[in-house]
Amino acid sequence: MQKIRILPILTFNGFALVKTKQFQNPRMVGNPVQSARIFNNRGVDELIFLDIMASKQNRKINLNLVRDVIKQCFMPVGIGGGIQNLEDINDLLKIGADKVVIKSRAIQNPKFIDEASSFFGSQCISISIDVMNVDGIYYIYNHGITDILALDFILKMQDLGAGEIILNSVNNDGMMDGFDIDLYNFIESKTYLPIVMVGGGGDLTHYKNLFETTNCEAVGSSSIFYFTQYTNADIKLTLQEIGKPVRFSKQ
Amino acid sequence: MKNTVIIDYGMGNVASVQKVLNFLNIPNIISRKHEDIEDAGFLILPGVGSFRQGMQNLRDYELVDILSNQVVHQKKPIFGICLGMQLFALEGTEPTLCNGLGWIKGRVIKIQDPKLRIPHLGWNNIIVKNDLLHDFQDQDFYFIHSYHLELEDANDLLATVEYGREYTAIIQRENLFATQFHPEKSQHIGLQLMRFFYSHYAEN
Numbered sequence: 542m543q544k545i546r547i548l549p550i551l552t553f554n555g556f557a558l559v560k561t562k563q564f565q566n567p568r569m570v571g572n573p574v575q576s577a578r579i580f581n582n583r584g585v586d587e588l589i590f591l592d593i594m595a596s597k598q599n600r601k602i603n604l605n606l607v608r609d610v611i612k613q614c615f616m617p618v619g620i621g622g623g624i625q626n627l628e629d630i631n632d633l634l635k636i637g638a639d640k641v642v643i644k645s646r647a648i649q650n651p652k653f654i655d656e657a658s659s660f661f662g663s664q665c666i667s668i669s670i671d672v673m674n675v676d677g678i679y680y681i682y683n684h685g686i687t688d689i690l691a692l693d694f695i696l697k698m699q700d701l702g703a704g705e706i707i708l709n710s711v712n713n714d715g716m717m718d719g720f721d722i723d724l725y726n727f728i729e730s731k732t733y734l735p736i737v738m739v740g741g742g743g744d745l746t747h748y749k750n751l752f753e754t755t756n757c758e759a760v761g762s763s764s765i766f767y768f769t770q771y772t773n774a775d776i777k778l779t780l781q782e783i784g785k786p787v788r789f790s791k792q
Numbered sequence: 793m794k795n796t797v798i799i800d801y802g803m804g805n806v807a808s809v810q811k812v813l814n815f816l817n818i819p820n821i822i823s824r825k826h827e828d829i830e831d832a833g834f835l836i837l838p839g840v841g842s843f844r845q846g847m848q849n850l851r852d853y854e855l856v857d858i859l860s861n862q863v864v865h866q867k868k869p870i871f872g873i874c875l876g877m878q879l880f881a882l883e884g885t886e887p888t889l890c891n892g893l894g895w896i897k898g899r900v901i902k903i904q905d906p907k908l909r910i911p912h913l914g915w916n917n918i919i920v921k922n923d924l925l926h927d928f929q930d931q932d933f934y935f936i937h938s939y940h941l942e943l944e945d946a947n948d949l950l951a952t953v954e955y956g957r958e959y960t961a962i963i964q965r966e967n968l969f970a971t972q973f974h975p976e977k978s979q980h981i982g983l984q985l986m987r988f989f990y991s992h993y994a995e996n
Contacts, residue, residue: 544915615979617934637807662841664911664936704911735913788915788932790979
């Protein structure tokens with residue numbers, strides 16, 4: 542039986558790992574290589590590392606740093622940040638990334654996703670869907686609100702060959718006050734792609750609530766790992782208690 | 793000690809396989825050179841991407857004949873991972889019907905289940921059908937695939953995985969063995985499996 546995935550999301554600003562609140566006010570939370578090593582030792586299911594300033598600052602992700610992060614990981618790793626073309630993807634896959642996470646380029650030029658998935662295979666191509674709720678309607682957020690409807694964009698990405706959706710709630714990001722359950726339920730029945738729900742996990746009851754009230758199969762988190770004592774194992778024990786299939790790694 | 797050759801045919805993922813072999817102190821190189829393949833004691837065919845692209849690259853790099861010779865005639869042990877496993881088959885269908893290496897009787901077809909998310913992505917436990925792998929019964933490995941290998945000969949099947957229904961997870965036929973999942977991405981249990989396959993098949 543397939544297990545629920547719990548993924549730490551590492552967001553990087555070019556210098557250090559940071560954590561935002563509603564995608565604003567990043568504060569430093571640590572060192573990427575060290576964090577990756579700790580998460581690997583804890584037997585996390587997968588790890589996502591994103592340089593959240595690369596596209597905005599018009600630069601590429603630092604491949605040497607990414608190589609060092611990946612070196613720590615014996616589980617799958619997704620890397621994102623400033624991916625503009627096939628060569629950028631190839632550079633990341635060559636140094637050991639299992640998936641690449643694309644956002645800005647997918648919004649600027651959706652056809653790129655068709656190109657990328659045809660060349661590298663859908664399973665390498667994850668799309669980061671950052672969503673903001675404005676008066677009850679979900680729009681794509683990209684360093685500011687856009688007029689693109691989130692659902693339309695997700696379906697387009699699906700058609701163009703994306704392999705996975707990382708669904709980020711901007712409103713709930715870093716608030717540690719629970720997940721956007723409505724967002725998950727709104728999206729999930731309309732796409733067949735695997736979805737990683739992200740944004741709002743602050744204590745164990747939030748995860749219990751998410752998995753009791755939705756069909757969620759994977760969740761990404763950041764704040765809970767940096768600002769509380771809870772680890773991925775604690776989250777999994779909570780899920781196991783409510784009858785969800787989880788994986789505990791042999792150490 | 794003879795080298796393990798991780799076959800580089802441009803279908804990704806060779807770095808992760810090498811990382812694991814290095815961790816296990818298994819001497820290895822990444823190569824597509826004929827002389828390296830001929831000198832190798834053990835071959836690994838990894839792979840991520842489409843069946844057709846995989847076969848195209850093998851042909852473009854002139855690897856089909858030498859690999860078939862080494863594997864089928866010289867009986868050199870070879871370990872296939874994910875797409876690598878699928879290419880062992882008679883034929884694939886991604887994106888359209890095309891010939892595989894033809895070493896294992898079976899075809900690679902799309903996972904079709906309207907109730908399931910595609911690709912089959914994440915950790916899932918294997919159901920071991922053969923006592924050889926009893927240490928790995930029910931262990932979780934990392935899967936990521938939209939196509940699966942439908943075997944003609946049940947004797948080739950060592951383990952399945954359940955995702956809606958049972959799919960081929962591990963195969964073995966003489967000197968060929970392969971996994972649909974990524975042992976190099978499956979942390980401790982994955983390392984253990986790779987060490988097992990290596991000591992069981994390559995160190996003889």
